[in-house]
Amino acid sequence: MTGTGLLLQGGTVYDGLGGPGRVADVAVAGGRVVGVGGDPPAGLRPIDCDGLAVAPGFVDTHAHSDLVHLLDQPQPFKLLQGVTTEVAGNCGLTFAPLDAASAEVAATLWSSLAGGVPIEPAGFGELADRLDRAGPANNLALLVGHGTLRLTANGLDERLRPGAAARMAALAAEAFQAGAVGLSSGLIYVPGSYADTGELVALARVAAAYGATYATHMRNEGVHLEAALEEAVTIARSAGARLQVSHCKAAGRAAHGTAGRLLERLAEARLEGVDAQGDQYPYDAGATVLSSLLPPGVAAGGTAVMRARLRDPDARAALRAQAERGGVADGGWTLAEPGDVLLTGHRDPGVPGRTLAEVAAGRDPWDTLCALVVDDPAATIVIRLMREDDMRAIMASPLVGVGSDNGPPGGLEHPRTWGCFPRLLGHYVRELGVLTWEQAIRKATWLGARQFRLDGRGLLVEGAVADLCVFDPATVGHDGTYLEPDRPVTGIEHVVLAGGLAVEHGRFTGLRAGRVLRGGGAAATPAR
Numbered sequence: 107m108t109g110t111g112l113l114l115q116g117g118t119v120y121d122g123l124g125g126p127g128r129v130a131d132v133a134v135a136g137g138r139v140v141g142v143g144g145d146p147p148a149g150l151r152p153i154d155c156d157g158l159a160v161a162p163g164f165v166d167t168h169a170h171s172d173l174v175h176l177l178d179q180p181q182p183f184k185l186l187q188g189v190t191t192e193v194a195g196n197c198g199l200t201f202a203p204l205d206a207a208s209a210e211v212a213a214t215l216w217s218s219l220a221g222g223v224p225i226e227p228a229g230f231g232e233l234a235d236r237l238d239r240a241g242p243a244n245n246l247a248l249l250v251g252h253g254t255l256r257l258t259a260n261g262l263d264e265r266l267r268p269g270a271a272a273r274m275a276a277l278a279a280e281a282f283q284a285g286a287v288g289l290s291s292g293l294i295y296v297p298g299s300y301a302d303t304g305e306l307v308a309l310a311r312v313a314a315a316y317g318a319t320y321a322t323h324m325r326n327e328g329v330h331l332e333a334a335l336e337e338a339v340t341i342a343r344s345a346g347a348r349l350q351v352s353h354c355k356a357a358g359r360a361a362h363g364t365a366g367r368l369l370e371r372l373a374e375a376r377l378e379g380v381d382a383q384g385d386q387y388p389y390d391a392g393a394t395v396l397s398s399l400l401p402p403g404v405a406a407g408g409t410a411v412m413r414a415r416l417r418d419p420d421a422r423a424a425l426r427a428q429a430e431r432g433g434v435a436d437g438g439w440t441l442a443e444p445g446d447v448l449l450t451g452h453r454d455p456g457v458p459g460r461t462l463a464e465v466a467a468g469r470d471p472w473d474t475l476c477a478l479v480v481d482d483p484a485a486t487i488v489i490r491l492m493r494e495d496d497m498r499a500i501m502a503s504p505l506v507g508v509g510s511d512n513g514p515p516g517g518l519e520h521p522r523t524w525g526c527f528p529r530l531l532g533h534y535v536r537e538l539g540v541l542t543w544e545q546a547i548r549k550a551t552w553l554g555a556r557q558f559r560l561d562g563r564g565l566l567v568e569g570a571v572a573d574l575c576v577f578d579p580a581t582v583g584h585d586g587t588y589l590e591p592d593r594p595v596t597g598i599e600h601v602v603l604a605g606g607l608a609v610e611h612g613r614f615t616g617l618r619a620g621r622v623l624r625g626g627g628a629a630a631t632p633a634r
């Protein structure tokens with residue numbers, strides 16, 4: 107697969123650690139970088155990189171590509187952005203471990219993340235093995251989701267049943283032994299939102315015991331951002347785990363201008379000994395499920411009960427009163443105006459591509475929201491939440507890396523799915539100068555690789571794994587929009603994966619050299 111080896115000639119080489127670019131040849135053989143500058147071994151296939159940047163392959167620290175790589179056709183949508191490793195299983199939502207009952211619920215709640223792949227019962231190791239065998243287009247490092255652990259151990263009950271906490275811990279340990287690199291939580295999503303801090307500390311302790319990271323979509327990213335971040339830091343500190351704050355933002359009008367506080371707290375946490383950092387996608391809108399605009403309690407007891415609640419005028423009015431309070435457990439209704447909520451996925455084909463205000467068409471938007479969720483509890487949205495100055499402040503922080511937060515590559519997914527990394531480089535480095543090339547490359551590579559302990563990756567030095575991205579600084583970019591998100595990227599010239607050319611002159615070569623990268627917990631497992 108790695109063939110004769112490659113000699114990337116004459117490019118400007120970035121080490122991923124933040125060092126400045128320097129012109130050098132990069133020699134690749136046997137799946138490793140065997141030389142940067144100096145005399146290369148003979149017989150390597152030369153690739154002209156004159157005028158191009160040569161960087162470590164990008165590490166997407168916040169992916170939702172858990173199942174799409176099981177599709178028959180290869181899925182190179184990240185590879186074409188220069189991404190060689192995705193950290194999948196974020197926001198507490200993973201597709202293992204699932205038993206028959208939890209798989210059925212997951213299929214109702216999270217099908218929008220599955221990309222058409224059937225959601226079936228599977229142990230964590232079983233799913234990791236299936237992904238490995240499928241030959242993903244890029245490497246995958248997998249998190250185990252707290253929401254999934256809770257669903258399997260406790261159904262959709264708000265309170266933990268006797269024995270459920272121990273069951274979650276045992277399932278988590280199994281996942282780390284099978285190579286999960288972290289525990290993720292999604293504290294705005296049912297059933298993750300039902301957890302108290304203590305429940306999360308207990309599971310983060312299991313993660314820490316296996317050297318794994320705690321990655322969290324916090325309970326609130328708006329006006330209660332500080333309290334939510336405090337909880338995240340508390341969990342990491344109490345458990346002794348590294349902390350990854352997912353998709354850092356100051357969300358919703360009332361929170362605009364508070365990004366600086368988030369960054370200060372991240373730095374303070376580091377001073378307190380918590381290995382805390384975050385990730386971000388370079389857009390002013392997020393994407394999520396439509397039901398996240400409702401108070402999370404709406405789903406207690408399952409989707410049938412939720413539908414009944416949403417159809418009942420009294421229950422609906424009570425939910426509205428709660429949603430309008432906009433508190434930490436009241437859902438996302440107050441974050442954006444109905445005109446800033448774009449429906450991107452819904453069972454009714456007439457709905458996607460219109461805003462909630464447009465679908466309401468003069469009727470009450472709250473009632474419209476409830477009716478849309480009754481028709482399709484898994485409906486998805488793109489929601490304009492962030493202000494540009496907050497975004498740029500977060501982007502400029504050396505503690506915040508890059509995570510696309512992609513969905514499956516089809517339909518009206520958020521453009522970050524196809525263009526996150528090229529957009530960062532083209533728009534925010536070349537056009538706006540928010541970051542230098544070496545700063546942006548460090549954030550897109552080594553920063554994430556170190557937090558999830560992806561040893562040998564995310565840096566370009568002799569001996570590193572030969573996962574590389576060669577791009578043209580003059581043309582790199584992505585002009586996808588919310589209504590036309592899947593436009594092709596520009597300027598990602600070559601991508602090397604495990605020493606082989608997976609993208610050549612911007613085209614996928616068909617190489618499926620990706621594999622599941624197992625965390626340190628797997629090595630600690632006794633041989634079976």
Ligand SMILES: [Zn+2]
Nearest residue numbers: 197323352353
């Ligand atoms: Zn999330």
